[in-house]
Amino acid sequence: xxxxxxxxxxxxxxxxxxxxxxxxxxxxxxxxxxxxxxxxxxxxxxxxxxxxxxxxxxxxxxxxxxxxxxxxxxxxxxxxxxxxxxxxxxxxxxxxxxxxxxxxxxxxxxxxxxxxxxxxxxxxxxxxxxxxxxxxxxxxxxxxxxxxxxxxxxxxxxxxxxxxxxxxxxxxxxxxxxxxxxxxxxxxxxxxxxxxxxxxxxxxxxxxxxxxxxxxxxxxxxxxxxxxxxxxxxxxxxxxx
Amino acid sequence: xxxxxxxxxxxxxxxxxxxxxxxxxxxxxxxxxxxxxxxxxxxxxxxxxxxxxxxxxxxxxxxxxxxxxxxxxxxxxxxxxxxxxxxxxxxxxxxxxxxxxxxxxxxxxxxxxxxxxxxxxxxxxxxxxxxxxxxxxxxxxxxxxxxxxxxxxxxxxxxxxxxxxxxxxxxxxxxxxxxxxxxxxxxxxxxxxxxxxxxxxxxxxxxxxxxxxxxxxxxxxxxxxxxxxxxxxxxxxxxxxxxxxxxxx
Numbered sequence: 001x002x003x004x005x006x007x008x009x010x011x012x013x014x015x016x017x018x019x020x021x022x023x024x025x026x027x028x029x030x031x032x033x034x035x036x037x038x039x040x041x042x043x044x045x046x047x048x049x050x051x052x053x054x055x056x057x058x059x060x061x062x063x064x065x066x067x068x069x070x071x072x073x074x075x076x077x078x079x080x081x082x083x084x085x086x087x088x089x090x091x092x093x094x095x096x097x098x099x100x101x102x103x104x105x106x107x108x109x110x111x112x113x114x115x116x117x118x119x120x121x122x123x124x125x126x127x128x129x130x131x132x133x134x135x136x137x138x139x140x141x142x143x144x145x146x147x148x149x150x151x152x153x154x155x156x157x158x159x160x161x162x163x164x165x166x167x168x169x170x171x172x173x174x175x176x177x178x179x180x181x182x183x184x185x186x187x188x189x190x191x192x193x194x195x196x197x198x199x200x201x202x203x204x205x206x207x208x209x210x211x212x213x214x215x216x217x218x219x220x221x222x223x224x225x226x227x228x229x230x231x232x233x234x235x236x237x238x239x240x241x
Numbered sequence: 242x243x244x245x246x247x248x249x250x251x252x253x254x255x256x257x258x259x260x261x262x263x264x265x266x267x268x269x270x271x272x273x274x275x276x277x278x279x280x281x282x283x284x285x286x287x288x289x290x291x292x293x294x295x296x297x298x299x300x301x302x303x304x305x306x307x308x309x310x311x312x313x314x315x316x317x318x319x320x321x322x323x324x325x326x327x328x329x330x331x332x333x334x335x336x337x338x339x340x341x342x343x344x345x346x347x348x349x350x351x352x353x354x355x356x357x358x359x360x361x362x363x364x365x366x367x368x369x370x371x372x373x374x375x376x377x378x379x380x381x382x383x384x385x386x387x388x389x390x391x392x393x394x395x396x397x398x399x400x401x402x403x404x405x406x407x408x409x410x411x412x413x414x415x416x417x418x419x420x421x422x423x424x425x426x427x428x429x430x431x432x433x434x435x436x437x438x439x440x441x442x443x444x445x446x447x448x449x450x451x452x453x454x455x456x457x458x459x460x461x462x463x464x465x466x467x468x469x470x471x472x473x474x475x476x477x478x479x480x481x482x483x484x485x486x487x488x489x490x
Contacts, residue, residue, distance in 0.1 A: 088360040
């Protein structure tokens with residue numbers, strides 16, 4: 001479970017988050033919607049300790065991330081998968097090594113087990129044929145799939161997605177969204193999806209919230225959000241692509 | 242000006258962190274071996290050409306002057322001492338800084354702007370230990386080896402010039418070279434390259450680690466790494482020559 005209370009974060013004079021609170025139950029998928037630059041990615045990075053909040057509490061499975069030391073953060077990160085906006089696959093490693101890298105370091109598996117898992121998750125995302133390719137040889141959609149497999153291969157309890165469909169064509173976006181939805185049904189992990197793609201949010205989320213002025217202004221099920229009389233919220237639903 | 246001092250402070254803290262992190266496990270032997278090989282293979286061809294040219298040019302420049310005083314036989318000694326004490330280490334370090342420091346800055350910088358460093362952190366891998374420590378260790382070990390190789394080629398270059406200009410036989414050249422050198426020439430000359438190798442890799446890593454702003458940031462990191470590393474090599478050379486004189490003479 002993830003619980004954020006009164007989160008504040010600024011970069012110099014730029015206030016990004018000003019008192020954001022959020023609660024995501026175990027097994028729930030929550031989407032954070034919002035325009036670019038509203039602090040969606042900053043929120044995700046505060047959850048895994050990549051950014052230190054100025055004030056507020058971030059609780060992941062009863063551990064305070066915001067005050068954790070290196071060891072505490074490491075424990076939280078071992079059970080958390082993170083899908084970065086651009087995939088962030090390691091350029092110098094093949095897809096196979098990208099997937100087995102984390103497994104072999106922290107999850108005490110043999111080389112054979114790591115390879116089997118890598119093949120299994122690449123098959124799930126429809127990318128088994130690319131296992132020995134380098135990231136530079138993959139298309140945008142394939143990179144996202146490989147990055148998703150990398151996030152899944154450690155079998156995380158929590159998955160955080162930073163703009164999983166950005167930069168993809170509408171068909172690939174829908175495929176990736178369906179894939180994420182399938183994975184959640186299959187593995188039941190807790191997930192936060194940061195996106196401005198309303199179709200993706202509709203496919204993957206149990207609940208969603210709209211981030212505006214540093215706060216989650218509206219939260220609820222997607223059909224509830226669709227009925228809110230706010231120009232920005234309506235804008236998302238009016239222009240789904 | 243304030244920004245410059247902040248940068249120097251940051252770079253100092255980043256550099257000193259190496260000595261703490263290098264001692265702590267896990268040790269990245271695989272990464273170290275790969276970077277050692279990269280460091281060598283990236284610089285080997287360039288260092289070979291520069292080494293040979295260094296000897297040739299030095300011999301070409303000094304021969305007429307020595308001839309004027311009837312001291313042509315001192316040429317092997319003059320080349321060997323100048324190359325091993327000063328020119329070899331400094332020129333090799335500057336050439337390698339241009340090649341390797343910028344490479345490290347661009348590599349790590351591109352990992353920073355494409356969030357690969359964040360991905361390492363989220364995977365509970367300390368990016369400093371994984372990316373910086375093996376590169377700096379590799380640089381510190383590889384540069385002395387490259388310098389020794391460049392020194393040898395420079396001496397060979399000088400011999401080639403002497404041979405072509407009909408001055409001296411191989412045996413006389415080698416005897417004259419070896420007898421002119423002492424431990425106080427070789428140890429400070431090679432010794433300072435450990436420091437230069439460390440500077441080249443740590444400065445490249447620092448600018449890469451702090452790259453920001455997309456591809457432009459990667460370019461800036463690579464350029465700043467070369468400029469700063471070259472500047473520090475020359476400053477450090479001045480200090481280490483002084484130390485060498487105090488210790489060995």
